[in-house]
Amino acid sequence: MSDLLFSTVPEHVAIIMDGNGRWASARGLPRTMGHRKGVEAVRETVRAAGDVGIKYLTLFAFSSENWRRPETEVTDLLGLLKAFIRRDLAELHRQNVRIRVIGDRNNLRSDILPLLIEAEETTRANTALTLVIAFNYGSRDEIGRAVISLAKDVEAGRLRAQDITPALIDARLDTAGIPDPDLIIRTSGEERLSNFLLWQAAYSEFMFMPDYWPDFSRDLFLSALERYAARDRRFGGLSVKPAAAVGS
Numbered sequence: 001m002s003d004l005l006f007s008t009v010p011e012h013v014a015i016i017m018d019g020n021g022r023w024a025s026a027r028g029l030p031r032t033m034g035h036r037k038g039v040e041a042v043r044e045t046v047r048a049a050g051d052v053g054i055k056y057l058t059l060f061a062f063s064s065e066n067w068r069r070p071e072t073e074v075t076d077l078l079g080l081l082k083a084f085i086r087r088d089l090a091e092l093h094r095q096n097v098r099i100r101v102i103g104d105r106n107n108l109r110s111d112i113l114p115l116l117i118e119a120e121e122t123t124r125a126n127t128a129l130t131l132v133i134a135f136n137y138g139s140r141d142e143i144g145r146a147v148i149s150l151a152k153d154v155e156a157g158r159l160r161a162q163d164i165t166p167a168l169i170d171a172r173l174d175t176a177g178i179p180d181p182d183l184i185i186r187t188s189g190e191e192r193l194s195n196f197l198l199w200q201a202a203y204s205e206f207m208f209m210p211d212y213w214p215d216f217s218r219d220l221f222l223s224a225l226e227r228y229a230a231r232d233r234r235f236g237g238l239s240v241k242p243a244a245a246v247g248s
Contacts, residue, residue: 008229010182012056013049014132014204016196017042019188019212026212032076037214039080043088048218050095050129052225056178057131060196064104064138078112081135085115089122096128102174103137104145132178139198146172175200183228187213205231 017038024034042059049057062077069077092099099119108116116135149172153159159168170176180200184193189210193201207224209216 009053009225010228011054012058012179012181012183013054013225014058014060014181014184014197014200015045016060016184016186016194017213017216018186018190020214022188023212023214031073034212034214035073035077035080039084041214041216042084044218045216045221046092046097046129046131048221050097052222054129056181057129058102058134058178058181058197059132060134060137060194062103062135062137063195064136064141065195067136078109082112082115085119089119092131093123093126096126097123098126098128098130099123100130100132100178101135102132102142103135104141105136108136130178132175134196137174138195139193140195142174143169143199169199173199180204182233183207183224185209185224187211187216203233205233 020034020038021031022034023037024031027033045059046057061081066077067074089099099122101116101120105113105116112135116133119133146169150159150164150168154161154164175197180202181197181204183206184197184201184204185207186192187209189208191208197204205228207227209220209224211220
């Protein structure tokens with residue numbers, strides 16, 4: 001890894017893990033095999049993020065729209081999530097990884113919610129990488145729930161409508177206390193956010209990679225970080241990098 005990468009490691013990377021089904025279809029395999037192979041890519045990416053000093057890694061594991069998929073595929077996805085937590089939680093805890101889950105928890109299945117809570121509670125005091133799992137997550141739903149929460153405070157007289165600020169909205173989101181992502185990566189070649197971190201992505205850098213998620217490796221991740229390190233983030237202002245010399 002170059003000195004450039006080490007000098008500008010993003011604090012927070014978020015990933016839309018796309019392409020499991022297409023990876024499997026291209027190999028004549030059932031879609032479930034793509035999801036299973038994708039779990040291996042998750043493990044490798046979590047290790048790589050911790051090794052380079054990233055503080056927050058958010059993975060889009062299951063969207064609020066994924067419930068519309070065939071029941072057999074949903075069942076398999078939920079089974080993989082449960083297996084990941086049961087198998088990997090102890091190892092993540094030993095590595096000082098903190099787990100945080102974002103998404104709507106209302107009416108979650110009774111075999112899923114306790115596992116998510118257990119993962120958070122077990123790792124709550126850990127101080128290395130924070131692994132944020134977006135489960136049953138949709139950004140519009142998240143923003144809607146935040147607005148309802150603020151509206152209830154206004155209705156009860158605890159808050160004046162004119163005092164609502166972006167910071168107050170931010171504090172009611174599922175990601176409260178988590179810095180906005182510096183870099184959002186999407187695999188599989190698709191170039192859209194798909195209802196992921198819409199509020200938080202206001203000044204994020206985007207990277208759309210052609211590789212399907214099961215093929216996402218440590219080398220691909222480090223390559224993406226090096227490309228990020230070469231970018232000039234201005235946050236709506238002027239460049240802070242020196243201008244290139246004429247003829248360079």
